[in-house]
Amino acid sequence: NEKVEGLVRRIEEGTTGSVIAVNGETLSAEHVESLMQAVSLGWALKSNPRMVPVSKLYLGHNCIGDAAAAALAAHVKNAGGCGLVELRLHDNDIGDAGAAALASALQNNARLSVLVLGHNRIGELGAASLGLMLRFNSSITDLDVSGNALGDGGAQLLAECLPSNLVLRNLHLARNGLTASGVRALCQALEKGSAVCRVNLGGNRLEAAGGEAVAKMLEAGGAPKLTHLHLGATLLGDAGATSLARALRSNRALQALYLPGNGIGDEGGAALAASLGQNVTLAELHVDANRLSAKGVAAISAVFSSRPAISRPLPAAFSVALAMATHPRLGENSPLRDFPPSVLEKVAAKAATRLSSKLRVSGAAGEATTTS
Numbered sequence: 001n002e003k004v005e006g007l008v009r010r011i012e013e014g015t016t017g018s019v020i021a022v023n024g025e026t027l028s029a030e031h032v033e034s035l036m037q038a039v040s041l042g043w044a045l046k047s048n049p050r051m052v053p054v055s056k057l058y059l060g061h062n063c064i065g066d067a068a069a070a071a072l073a074a075h076v077k078n079a080g081g082c083g084l085v086e087l088r089l090h091d092n093d094i095g096d097a098g099a100a101a102l103a104s105a106l107q108n109n110a111r112l113s114v115l116v117l118g119h120n121r122i123g124e125l126g127a128a129s130l131g132l133m134l135r136f137n138s139s140i141t142d143l144d145v146s147g148n149a150l151g152d153g154g155a156q157l158l159a160e161c162l163p164s165n166l167v168l169r170n171l172h173l174a175r176n177g178l179t180a181s182g183v184r185a186l187c188q189a190l191e192k193g194s195a196v197c198r199v200n201l202g203g204n205r206l207e208a209a210g211g212e213a214v215a216k217m218l219e220a221g222g223a224p225k226l227t228h229l230h231l232g233a234t235l236l237g238d239a240g241a242t243s244l245a246r247a248l249r250s251n252r253a254l255q256a257l258y259l260p261g262n263g264i265g266d267e268g269g270a271a272l273a274a275s276l277g278q279n280v281t282l283a284e285l286h287v288d289a290n291r292l293s294a295k296g297v298a299a300i301s302a303v304f305s306s307r308p309a310i311s312r313p314l315p316a317a318f319s320v321a322l323a324m325a326t327h328p329r330l331g332e333n334s335p336l337r338d339f340p341p342s343v344l345e346k347v348a349a350k351a352a353t354r355l356s357s358k359l360r361v362s363g364a365a366g367e368a369t370t371t372s
Helices: 002-013 029-044 065-075 096-106 124-136 151-159 180-191 207-219 237-248 266-276 294-306 316-325 341-353
Strands: 019-021 056-058 086-088 114-116 142-144 170-172 198-200 228-230 256-258 284-287 358-362 368-371
Touching: 002 029, 029 065, 065 096, 096 124, 124 151, 151 180, 180 207, 207 237, 237 266, 266 284, 266 294, 284 294, 294 358
Parallel strands: 019 056, 056 086, 086 114, 114 142, 142 170, 170 198, 198 228, 228 256, 256 284, 284 358
Antiparallel strands: 358 368
16 A cells, blocks of 8 residues: 555655544555554654654544554553554444454553544444443543444443542443343443543433433433533424423533434423523533424523523633733733733633523424524
8 A cells, every 4th residue: 555655664764744634445454454554653753853752643534444553553552652642543444353453452551532433344242342441541531332233232331330430521322222121231330430521422222211220310410510412303292302301400510412303393392491591501412403392492582582691600621711811921922911911800700600501492393493
């Protein structure tokens, strides 16, 4: 593969930059081995000012398969040999064997933070391997296994390991053939304690029973760090929406709830509208592409727009930037230096507490309404 050979030369020369993307090729185990040897060499020579080690590797749509995944795994087994922080291997025909090789290699890796294995062939055995990885790994914050074949058994095996993990923040399990049984196991694991703040279960067959399982977790105060929940196209219907609405009355953690394409009609919409009047934390509600009539849309919009502004702390990065800009010495060349300190303080306070609310709904005729 001439493209891979040229890329290897550039990596060894330190001229590729820190991000490498190879998409739409057919990469054999030998190609991946050559690529990873060059990446590892770059990290071994990182003290050389000419070298720019590769930290993010995107290898989507390359027909890698299990053998090449195992070759890659050998190089990420410890962070000292390969300093990748992000690895994307979606759409690569990786099955349980490849997932197991990667999971085993990453158990003691303390650098990789993002692992994307979406749209492969990973099943229950692969899920068990990934779950074992989560028991020991201390760096992965984002795990995406959407579009695989975990099923309820795989979801349960993965979920059992979540209470032992203190760093995972984002978990994507969309389109994995889950039903209420698998979702119930996941919810029970999250209730036991987890650092996960974003979960994507879209495209699974939750139905009303799955919606009820999620609702029980939310209203019981389980998963107190869960702020974003994606349940699009999960066949919730009015019954599932009503269960979630009940949970929203008491939940004080969730900030965004995604419910598009769930066949929710005016009955479920009315329940959601009623719950919004008692919820003080939800900032985003997505109920587009459902069966809401214009009247149902108006009911939700009216309640949502009448709620008071929701407050959130200013992100740490912005707070630091503002502090530096207004510092007598560090902000010497800042465009803010000519503003009176009292004015800057008021602007900062306003920026730190104001957050717009978002509502996405669609009526029976397909019209869309957005409220900010």
